[in-house]
Amino acid sequence: MLSYRHAFHAGNHADVLKHFVQVQLHLYMNQKDVPYTYIDTHSGAGVYALDSFQATKTGEYDTGIGPLWNATEVPAPLKPYLDLVKSMNPSGKMRYYPGSPYVADQMARLDDRLRLFELHPADVKILHENVRKAEAHKAEQGERARGKRVIIEHGDGFQSLKKLLPPPSRRALVLVDPPYEVKDDYKKVRDALEEALGRFPSGMYAVWYPVLQRMESRQFPDKLKRLPAKEWLNVTLTISTPGPDGVGLHSSGMFILNPPYTLEAMLRETMPYLVQVLGKDSGARFTIERGTQLTGAASARLAGEGPRAPVGNARRASPLSGKGSLRLPGQSMLREGEEGGPAAKPAKPATPAPRRAWRPDGNAQGKPQAPASSPARAEGKRPSDGGPRTAGPRPGSRSGKR
Numbered sequence: 001m002l003s004y005r006h007a008f009h010a011g012n013h014a015d016v017l018k019h020f021v022q023v024q025l026h027l028y029m030n031q032k033d034v035p036y037t038y039i040d041t042h043s044g045a046g047v048y049a050l051d052s053f054q055a056t057k058t059g060e061y062d063t064g065i066g067p068l069w070n071a072t073e074v075p076a077p078l079k080p081y082l083d084l085v086k087s088m089n090p091s092g093k094m095r096y097y098p099g100s101p102y103v104a105d106q107m108a109r110l111d112d113r114l115r116l117f118e119l120h121p122a123d124v125k126i127l128h129e130n131v132r133k134a135e136a137h138k139a140e141q142g143e144r145a146r147g148k149r150v151i152i153e154h155g156d157g158f159q160s161l162k163k164l165l166p167p168p169s170r171r172a173l174v175l176v177d178p179p180y181e182v183k184d185d186y187k188k189v190r191d192a193l194e195e196a197l198g199r200f201p202s203g204m205y206a207v208w209y210p211v212l213q214r215m216e217s218r219q220f221p222d223k224l225k226r227l228p229a230k231e232w233l234n235v236t237l238t239i240s241t242p243g244p245d246g247v248g249l250h251s252s253g254m255f256i257l258n259p260p261y262t263l264e265a266m267l268r269e270t271m272p273y274l275v276q277v278l279g280k281d282s283g284a285r286f287t288i289e290r291g292t293q294l295t296g297a298a299s300a301r302l303a304g305e306g307p308r309a310p311v312g313n314a315r316r317a318s319p320l321s322g323k324g325s326l327r328l329p330g331q332s333m334l335r336e337g338e339e340g341g342p343a344a345k346p347a348k349p350a351t352p353a354p355r356r357a358w359r360p361d362g363n364a365q366g367k368p369q370a371p372a373s374s375p376a377r378a379e380g381k382r383p384s385d386g387g388p389r390t391a392g393p394r395p396g397s398r399s400g401k402r
């Protein structure tokens, strides 16, 4: 079943969280002068036009990039992401939004390699076209990679991940971002990561996931915590309290296995701001937790906090988890020196390096398309607790649906 089309959701709060974190992961990978392979198991179309039929039908960008577009006093770690989005909209009008392949194309260096998987026949075609334009633009700028820098495969990303591991340079950043339309996706993510870690334990793996009431979603982070990675970091962003009907996507997370040691500080500096700008009601919040794989540790006690349930057999969560609300972001579990605290140190801003952007054109899903045989809204859904959903709100509405 391939009904999901990301064009309906481009630029929403979940994309903001995902792509902001993705940018930070690239910046970290770029610090070392050894090329890496970026693997995108679920690539989507690469670029999205926010004036397309799909995007305007749901108006989901209004829960994410919309409110951020003109935001001021942006925390330093968020700037490279916003600069990247703005660089593809040089007129200053918010028209295009990057998908993860575009983010990777801009952030990765010429010697790095991009391996992109997409199953939907229409989206893989658009992705090819977007990558072709990106490469043509780079060639115009005199930037030529040796060999094939970007390879797109029309195939199953879950199945294909293992083929690419370990990568030739022994460095990899993997993004796993399936639609979770079917319950099976949760298990497939876990299984694919287990196999990937077996083949390449030192890779950096980032998983986006929806935070929903359904059991698979609630149990998902704990299942990821039990994977055999040395360290993990889990960040969630909630923009509002779910309604009684349970419909819509109000919260999502990024779970990173083998995260950069710098990431937590970046998140602590940025997440309260995202809650403040994107939050819709008092249910808006963020959480950050981190853990390591321990050998033989039995204690579940956390330094600096009260006792806490263990998250896995041989693991414990770090004492650094925090929560934020609209009123007092990050305050509830503040420790001295953390965000908002007197000794808080802003994380050093990483140098943004998005290259001069190529200009996507209206073919990047910009043209209105007739709905498929089933209504287009059926294509636009990510799962919610309310089962198959109706279309999202019109632009201007503040409740994002995914």
Ligand code: SAM
Residues within 6 Å of the ligand: 002, 004, 005, 006, 018, 041, 042, 043, 044, 045, 046, 098, 099, 100, 101, 117, 118, 119, 120, 123, 155, 156, 157, 158, 177, 178, 179
């Ligand atoms: N990562 C993209 C981004 O951030 O711009 C968005 C990806 S979207 C959430 C999920 C994509 O996965 C959809 O385009 C869908 O067609 C594709 N897909 C679904 N199942 C897949 C599979 N098994 N292998 C590869 N792609 C798949």
